[in-house]
Amino acid sequence: MYLFGASGxxxxxxxxxxxxxxxxxxxxxxxxxLEKIGxxxxxxxxxxxxxxxxxxxxxxxTRKKIAQSxxxxxxxxxxxxxxxxxxxxxxxxxxxxMAGVSVNAEAxxxxxxxxxxxxxxxxECIIGDFVHISPNVALAGDVxxxxxxxxxxxxxxxxxxxxxxxxxxxxGAVVIKDVPDFTVVVGNPAKVIKYNNP
Numbered sequence: 065m066y067l068f069g070a071s072g073x074x075x076x077x078x079x080x081x082x083x084x085x086x087x088x089x090x091x092x093x094x095x096x097x098l099e100k101i102g103x104x105x106x107x108x109x110x111x112x113x114x115x116x117x118x119x120x121x122x123x124x125x126t127r128k129k130i131a132q133s134x135x136x137x138x139x140x141x142x143x144x145x146x147x148x149x150x151x152x153x154x155x156x157x158x159x160x161x162m163a164g165v166s167v168n169a170e171a172x173x174x175x176x177x178x179x180x181x182x183x184x185x186x187x188e189c190i191i192g193d194f195v196h197i198s199p200n201v202a203l204a205g206d207v208x209x210x211x212x213x214x215x216x217x218x219x220x221x222x223x224x225x226x227x228x229x230x231x232x233x234x235x236g237a238v239v240i241k242d243v244p245d246f247t248v249v250v251g252n253p254a255k256v257i258k259y260n261n262p
Contacts, residue, residue: 065116065140068092068130070106073178074120077160078104081118083145089114116140119158119176124194124212124230127176131158131194139176147179156193174211192229210245219254230260 065086067074070093078101081088090105091098098106110117117137121127131139139158143149147165155161156175164182167173171185174193179185181199189203192211197203200218207221210229221227221239231243234250243249246260 065118066090066092066107066110066114067104067118067120068110069119069121070095070098070101071120071122073122075101076162076181077118077120077142078102080144080160080162081142083163084143086140086142091120092117110134110137118142118160120160122178122196124196124214128194128212131176162199168205186223198235230262232260 066089067077070091074091078088088104090107091101092110093106094108100106115138118140119127119130141155141157141159143161144163146163147161149167150169152169153167153171155173158176159173161179162181165179167185168187170187171189173191176194177191178196180197183197183201185203186205188206190208192209194212195209196214198215198217201215202220204223206224209227212230213227215233216235218235219233219237225239225242227243228245230246232248237250237254238252239254246262247256248258249256
């Protein structure tokens with residue numbers, strides 16, 4: 065299995081993969097100054113015949129573009145050995161669940177999602193593709209998060225909230241009402257301050 069993206073995020077993904085015994089062949093990255101990450105070689109392109117890939121890229125938009133450029137590979141999911149995932153939850157391909165994360169019953173996690181360190185996703189949450197849930201985020205039950213949205217470190221979302229696609233939730237925000245598509249919300253309670261470019 066190869067990791068596409070040799071950044072700090074890639075190092076954490078590699079650590080999660082190692083925790084469950086997944087064999088990493090190396091990283092793929094176009095930075096000419098990178099030759100090794102730890103003990104792993106950094107290559108410029110995916111070797112011919114390689115079939116298993118994980119996108120270790122933190123930016124949601126970039127991750128989606130890269131995923132679309134590899135239609136013929138098998139994207140794997142990585143779940144850190146210390147994460148707790150309910151047997152009644154579903155996890156999409158290409159998703160990483162970092163150390164200390166909790167995913168509760170009937171949560172539905174999309175493809176190429178990042179559930180970062182110590183995040184909590186409660187019962188019946190629906191997380192769209194290419195979402196990034198930052199460290200220590202708490203999602204109460206029955207929260208939905210649209211494609212490409214980024215929820216900043218330490219944010220809290222009360223039960224039943226709907227967050228649109230490609231929105232940004234600021235660090236430490238407390239979300240108590242629905243968030244429209246493409247909005248940036250910050251504060252306690254969270255309020256719209258601007259819009260992302262669709």
